[in-house]
Amino acid sequence: MQLAYYPGCSLKQSSALYDVQSRRVFAELGVTLQEIEDWNCCGATSAGKVDDFLAVAMAARNIGIAENSGFAEMVIPCSACYSRTLVAQQRLADDPALQQAVNGELRRPVRGGLKVTSILEALVERVTAGAVAQQAVLKFRDLHPVCYYGCMLTRFPYRVTVSDSVENPHGMETILEAIGVRAIDWNYKTACCGASAAVNDPQTAMNLMGRIFQDAVARGANCFVASCPMCQMNLDAHQETFAAALGLPQRLPVYFITEVLGAAMGIPPEELQTDRHFIDGTDLLKELEPHEHDAD
Amino acid sequence: MIEAALQFQPTEARTFLQEVAARSGQNLAACYQCRRCAAGCAVGDETGFVTPNRLIRMVMLGDRDQALSNELVWRCVSCYTCGERCPNDIQTARITETLKKMAKEEHVPALQPKVAHFHDAFLESGVRWGRVNEMEFMGAYEMKNAFLEARRFRFGAIMSEIRQQMRLGLAMLRLKRMHMGFLKSGGRAEIQALRRKSQAARAAR
Ligand code: SF4
Ligand code: SF4
Numbered sequence: 127m128q129l130a131y132y133p134g135c136s137l138k139q140s141s142a143l144y145d146v147q148s149r150r151v152f153a154e155l156g157v158t159l160q161e162i163e164d165w166n167c168c169g170a171t172s173a174g175k176v177d178d179f180l181a182v183a184m185a186a187r188n189i190g191i192a193e194n195s196g197f198a199e200m201v202i203p204c205s206a207c208y209s210r211t212l213v214a215q216q217r218l219a220d221d222p223a224l225q226q227a228v229n230g231e232l233r234r235p236v237r238g239g240l241k242v243t244s245i246l247e248a249l250v251e252r253v254t255a256g257a258v259a260q261q262a263v264l265k266f267r268d269l270h271p272v273c274y275y276g277c278m279l280t281r282f283p284y285r286v287t288v289s290d291s292v293e294n295p296h297g298m299e300t301i302l303e304a305i306g307v308r309a310i311d312w313n314y315k316t317a318c319c320g321a322s323a324a325v326n327d328p329q330t331a332m333n334l335m336g337r338i339f340q341d342a343v344a345r346g347a348n349c350f351v352a353s354c355p356m357c358q359m360n361l362d363a364h365q366e367t368f369a370a371a372l373g374l375p376q377r378l379p380v381y382f383i384t385e386v387l388g389a390a391m392g393i394p395p396e397e398l399q400t401d402r403h404f405i406d407g408t409d410l411l412k413e414l415e416p417h418e419h420d421a422d
Numbered sequence: 423m424i425e426a427a428l429q430f431q432p433t434e435a436r437t438f439l440q441e442v443a444a445r446s447g448q449n450l451a452a453c454y455q456c457r458r459c460a461a462g463c464a465v466g467d468e469t470g471f472v473t474p475n476r477l478i479r480m481v482m483l484g485d486r487d488q489a490l491s492n493e494l495v496w497r498c499v500s501c502y503t504c505g506e507r508c509p510n511d512i513q514t515a516r517i518t519e520t521l522k523k524m525a526k527e528e529h530v531p532a533l534q535p536k537v538a539h540f541h542d543a544f545l546e547s548g549v550r551w552g553r554v555n556e557m558e559f560m561g562a563y564e565m566k567n568a569f570l571e572a573r574r575f576r577f578g579a580i581m582s583e584i585r586q587q588m589r590l591g592l593a594m595l596r597l598k599r600m601h602m603g604f605l606k607s608g609g610r611a612e613i614q615a616l617r618r619k620s621q622a623a624r625a626a627r
Contacts (some may be wrong), residue, residue, distance in 0.1 A: 139599075170544065
């Protein structure tokens with residue numbers, strides 16, 4: 127099975143490991159993620175703060191490419207890209223004049239009908255179909271994660287329809303359950319990490335991340351699992367700073383959902399590039415044993 | 423007499439409210455000050471007095487100066503919690519985004535210049551190349567910051583910023599999380615045409 131795939135800029139740069147892992151894990155599940163050709167930056171949150179029309183138009187061009195290449199569904203791992211694309215699609219559908227204005231400049235105009243899917247939605251679908259459990263040959267011995275969703279995947283600046291709960295999403299927990307991992311319940315799964323504030327307003331971002339970290343530690347988690355490259359990078363790269371500011375000695379690796387899944391599927395850590403984290407998490411991911419599938 | 427926290431500007435009130443409502447797509451007048459937004463605001467500790475509901479009231483009262491330059495407008499992280507929970511479906515992040523744009527157009531100095539520099543540099547990179555190159559855009563962003571600090575003769579601030587970014591940069595290099603190639607999309611001509619269209623529409627307004 128082939129699905130259109132929009133990696134976005136960060137998966138081609140600082141979060142290249144996420145790109146590698148996503149393709150690999152989906153391949154294992156029998157899905158080829160086909161990168162759409164000549165895609166462009168979605169505009170991220172910045173476009174909305176600088177130029178409203180571009181915020182829709184940039185994401186629209188990618189939708190047009192996917193549709194005109196004959197795809198019915200496009201998977202997007204990055205939460206910000208997913209949010210921008212989903213919102214742009216809805217705004218175009220609600221505003222024919224806007225759609226006309228945007229399409230006027232596009233070589234491959236938006237026609238409508240493409241299903242825009244987050245990586246979690248695409249994975250949950252495969253959990254429901256039984257494919258994930260089937261591929262999970264190994265079981266973690268000592269993984270006690272909290273699932274961190276952040277903002278972009280859960281809340282939107284415009285009315286769109288999504289499958290998961292807004293205040294208490296469960297997609298990641300569902301996926302982890304399929305490989306025998308029980309995630310710890312906690313209060314900060316949809317809290318904000320500060321996103322770009324980590325760069326342009328560090329004081330605010332460190333406070334936000336400090337609170338997230340504190341709750342994870344208090345619940346006894348030994349790692350985070352995330353699906354957004356921005357959240358992952360923030361909690362990972364700045365953990366030394368905000369954890370030290372709180373006087374907390376713990377350091378928790380921040381995994382992508384794909385590397386946890388990949389490890390359970392028996393994909394070697396080198397192939398998953400798990401050594402590219404700021405907070406080292408390679409050991410914990412190696413604590414695996416063969417999965418004893420239930421006798422029934 | 424106690425001095426009022428917010429100023430009513432009768433001549434400004436109607437036009438300012440209409441402008442912000444139209445540009446943000448939010449019906450500010452529906453706000454009944456229940457403060458659900460304030461209770462959940464991610465940056466409540468940082469912004470102090472100016473909560474989302476109070477920002478809305480500022481706009482409604484026509485207090486343009488305060489509305490364009492306050493902690494919430496410049497510290498809002500666009501987490502959309504306020505809008506998700508608002509019983510009247512008001513998305514304050516769309517309002518803070520609108521006020522940032524208006525501040526820029528009216529040459530009101532940004533309270534957090536780095537926030538403005540960041541989003542400008544990001545979008546410039548995306549429009550110029552079709553894709554955002556992290557290193558190029560971070561460089562442009564730091565140049566904007568350094569330029570402003572230099573104009574204020576704050577060279578210490580420039581140095582500490584460089585040191586901080588270098589530390590992160592080196593760690594990223596070690597972890598192979600820094601990309602050395604250059605990203606481009608052939609679609610950048612289309613994106614640039616779209617931007618010209620947007621600018622023309624703005625000029626016409
Ligand atoms: S939640 Fe909505 S109605 Fe209530 S104070 Fe905030 S903006 Fe106004
Ligand atoms: S979107 Fe902005 S104003 Fe609204 S809760 Fe988040 S930080 Fe506060």
